[in-house]
Amino acid sequence: MLIAMLILSYLIGSIPTGLIVGKKIWNKDLRRYGSGNIGATNAHRVLGPKGGALVFLLDFFKGELAVMLGMAVIGTPAAMMICGMFAIIGNMFSIFMKLKGGKGVSTTLGVLSILMPQVAVAVVVIWGAIVFTTRYVSLGSITAAIFAPICAAFLQYDRYYIVFTLIAMAFIIAKHRENLVRLRKGRENRF
DSSP: OHHHHHHHHHHHHHOOHHHHHHHHTSOOOGGGSTTSOOSHHHHHHHHOHHHHHHHHHHHHHHHHHHHHHHHHHTOOHHHHHHHHHHHHHHHHSBGGGTTBOOOSHHHHHHHHHHHOHHHHHHHHHHHHHHHHHHOOHHHHHHHHHHHHHHHHHHTTOOHHHHHHHHHHHHHHHHHTHHHHHHHHHTOOOOO
16 A cells, blocks of 8 residues: 555656646746746746746645645555655656656645644745845755754654655755756856
């Protein structure tokens, strides 16, 4: 049963919502515009605020759905975390996009919103503060990722939750490696 849930969670995460929204509603392939990413930030740049918000919400709900699936079918925190992780991996390495995809930020936030709501709120505040002051979404995402396990430890979540955040955030930071290079060189796009 767990294997079926993991496959389903991965497939949920793999749905390329930005690509679908861009093509079906705005008639634009996000991969051909802006940064070429199918996530909410590029959707906002290319499709406007409504497109960005829609992509963010759909990716966010993919994370929530996977966690709820683990909760409903198996019912243990471990199953919820693993299903959430598989949705994040699916978002980043979509089977529908030849193992390419988004950077996992929105989907991870959806997972955190159910597993660790206090951490989710903390990382949104951190992300917002960085983006508001610097206008770099990537820097906000990287900083929030770094602080997520620290927040989980500070809020005294169980060590398994802290390990989960460490793994998820390592994936997010790794997916932002090109952004880190552009930030260092002063070539990163501002929001």
